[in-house]
Amino acid sequence: MRTTKILLGIVLITVLAVGVYYYWQWRMEPSPAAAAGATKRGPGGAGGPRATPVVAAAATQGDVDVIVNGLGTVTPLRTVTVRSRVDGELVRVLFEEGQVVRQGQLLAEIDPRAFQVQLQQAEGQLARDRALLENARLDFERYKTLFEQDSIAKQQVDTQASLVRQYEGALRMDASQVENARLQLAYSRISAPISGRLGLRLVDPGNIVRAGDTNGLVVITQLEPVAVVFTVPQDLLPAVMKRVQSGDQIPVEAWDREQRAKLAAGTLASADNQVDPQTGTVKLKAQFANDDRGLFPNQFVNVRMKLDTLRDAVIVPAAAVQRGSQGMFVYVVQSDNTVALRPVNLGPLDGQRQSIADGLHPGETIVTDGVDRLRPGAQVEVASARPEIKPPPGAAPGKAGGGRRRSKDGG
Structure with a gap:
């Protein structure tokens, strides 16, 4: 009884597998009647296979920018916490929150009266010691004359000379005390250290x-210029450093989160001196003039860095490139209005302009819309053709091979 159930199960599985196989053969191949009609009437005639409507474009030749994309953070070049350099009561605040200030602009005042008194004391001490020094010098000259007349001992002359030097030292000390008091008084007026x-x-x-x-009292953040720190894969570091060491200005653009609007344009300023071992990336810093203050500190932006320009490349719309099990491919429209699957090797992607490194020639017509309904050798009807492929204004960048649809006949 158990053996009978096993044999019955095997028979059912075999019948089901054969049924599925013939069903797919029936779906993928035209019927004999349709094939006969196509032989008698020709492609496109009554009774022939129906042509699939598609949109096509001609592959062109032109220059493609090699764009490196990354996610960056706006970083101020300088951030300063304004602190008081002296102790005292804060009597005046001369700024508004969020105000843009210039370097040296007065921001606040500490009660200056105590520092004014200290300055007056130091100046008085200086005046007193200056008078004592002048008197000591006069006495020293008198003592020298008396010594030459043998009227006094040499010891008295030497003592007076030492007293002169003592007052000279005190005078220098008093002068430094005056300068320090003036400095403390100046510190009672707090100015902006940066713009x-x-x-x-x-x-x-x-x-x-x-x-x-x-x-401190307030924090000042420099906005003009401003920097953006972003990361790139370590594989791109040799190409980046080659441009940097040659003195080239590498253009960098900052875009919004949706990559629809360009916020600012700048240049690469520097690269970090080490690779992050956890992510395999290296930090780069770009600098932007930010005259319109469109970039704000700690803002997240998308970064596009133009690393190079590929000359005379074969260019197709990015939508024409499909991904299959054997790699990337396009459908090429042939002279008899049938399509052929053409494997291609991709180059850089600039917006919606995909460069082809190998597998396609300029002037060949490729399908850009309707590829999901195609298979190799299918009859097509080109609904419209776009001979030129231009980058749309503000086109968002992408990565080569990203976002491709998988075709059912792609390998």
């Missing part, structure tokens, strides 16, 4: 601020 945009105010007037406070 940039102010953040939120961290201390209100009336508070006692100290030189050791780490929070």
Whole structure:
């Protein structure tokens, strides 16, 4: 009984497999009647296979930019926390939050009265010691005359000479005290150390601020120029460094998140000195003038770096390239309005313009829309043809081979 069930199961599986095989043969091959009609009436005639409508374009020849894409972060070249250099009461705040300031612009004032008193004391000490020095020098000259007349001992002359030198040293010390007092008084007026945009105010007037406070009064971020830090695969580093070492200016563009609008254009400034072993990438820094202040610190942007230009390349619309089990391919429209599957090797992708490194020649017509309904040798009817392939304004960049559809006959 058990053997009978096993044999019955094997028979059912065999019948099912044969049925599936013949079903797919019937779907993929034209019927004998249709084939006979095609032989008698010819392609496109009554009774022949129906032509599949497609959109096609001619492969062109031109220049393609080699674009490196990355995700970057806007980074200010300088960020400074404005702190007080002296202790005292904050009596005036002369800025608004978010204000754009210039280097040297007055931002706040500390109560200056204590520092003015210190300056007056230092100046008074300097004046007193200067008078003492002048008197000591006069006495020294008198003592030298008296010594020459043998009226006093030489020891008294030497003592007076030492006193003169003592007052000279005190005078220099007093002068430094005056300069220090003037410096402390100047520090009571807090100015912007750099040009940039102010953040939120961290201390209100009336508070006692100290030189050791780490929070400071406000943070200034430089916006013009500004940098964008992004990463690229380490495989591209030799090509990048070759351009950098030759002194070339490598163009870099910053785009918004959707890659629809270009935010700014700049140049590559520098490269990091090591590769991240976790990601296999290296950091690059680009600099942008940012005159319109369209880039904001810590903003995420898409980066497009023009590494090179490929001359006289074969170019097709990116939509024409398909991915199959054997690799990338296109459908080429032949003179008899049938299509042939053509394997291709891809070059750089610039927006919607895909360069072909091998497998296609300029002028050949390739299918750009309707490829999902095609198989090699299928009859097609070209609905429209686009002889020229131009990059659309603001086209978003992509990577070669990315986003390709898989054809059912692609290998």
